[in-house]
Amino acid sequence: MSSQAAASIPQHGSAAEFAWALLRAASSLAGQLDRGKAFALFAADAGEGLRRSPGERADVVLAWRPGSGWESRLPLEDPRFELVNLYLPICSATMARPMTIGHLGQSLDGFIATPSGDSQFVTGSDNIIHVHRMRALSDAVIVGAGTVAADDPQLTTRHVPGPSPLRVIFDPGRRLTTEFRVFTDRVGPALYVCGRAHVAPGETHIGAAKIAVIDGGDSGDEAAQTLRLLHGRGCARVFVEGGGVTVSTFLEANLLDRLQIAIAPVLIGNGRAAIRLAPQTRLQDCRRPSYRVFRMGGDVLFDCELNVRADAVEAPAPGTVHRII
Ligand SMILES: NC(=O)c1ccc[n+]([C@@H]2O[C@H](COP(=O)([O-])OP(=O)(O)OC[C@H]3O[C@@H](n4cnc5c(N)ncnc54)[C@H](OP(=O)(O)O)[C@@H]3O)[C@@H](O)[C@H]2O)c1
Incomplete structure (x- = not known):
């Protein structure tokens, strides 16, 4: 719809x-x-x-x-x-109908952090609670290495009642050092996904995080291997929480079923980008997914269903302006 x-x-x-x-x-x-x-x-x-x-x-x-x-x-x-x-x-997602959802909280001008990586917080507290609800409904939450390096996140559900998901750190190039909380805090299971070339023979863990090896390939292949690996471990609902490079990689490789973009009324000007995909020459070739809109405090969440095109559903009457707040 x-x-x-x-x-x-x-x-x-x-x-x-x-x-x-x-x-x-x-x-x-x-x-x-x-x-x-x-x-x-x-x-x-x-x-x-x-x-x-x-x-x-x-x-x-x-x-x-x-x-x-x-x-x-x-x-x-x-x-x-x-x-x-x-x-x-x-x-509704199950192992028979798995679902992968990407989320980013971005500024009006399309950034998720300043150039230094400061992103706390782009969106308001209601969207932060939303992110924790998404974690609680998911079997696994994936973040990129840049997010771990900048935020040192815990990736738990401490703001809402509900189970914390498997924490997955997507770092094919093994760029991270070992001091981050996901490797040391032991508050829940963590899986460190990195390329085979970067894992020593017999190496199974980094701190408390289990190492999962993927083979080389382009970044889309690496994301697809990660998703297959998670499905193989019984993770039906996978939440790709950021950052922009990681969500864009999953999106470009057609691995996302839904994309949630929360837009906050702030202008960052320049910095870490939200979604960036290969350029299209013609606007008509750009994706226009079906979407729902939700107001979260001062932010607006677009919840896009990527396998349904907007022109496949009822279009609003031309010239109709809806006041949404
Ligand atoms: N607003 C939001 O919703 C939200 C959500 C999550 C994160 N964030 C913010 O987004 C930023 C991270 O997003 P991102 O798109 O840059 O990256 P990301 O998707 O989290 O991670 C992948 C990128 O990080 C790079 N990277 C790997 N190791 C790194 C390191 N040690 N230091 C710095 N970068 C490293 C990778 O480079 P290689 O490919 O070369 O390894 C790759 O380009 C952070 O500032 C974080 O605070 C915002």
């Missing part, structure tokens, strides 16, 4: 908490329901998040449809509607 109006995402308060409990339950039930191959209805449950409903009743909030996944039954006026709407497609 393509949408022109930006829905506001409530990241705090009781509606957000109820919606998040429901989404976490939907996320963890998806694999089992997919294997069951049966249509099922669910009502919200104070303890478990969701409980099966025997039929179409007024308290039904979600339906599971074999082959496609979750559908919301919440009415538009329900305060949980928008949060559930944003994350439900991700909760």
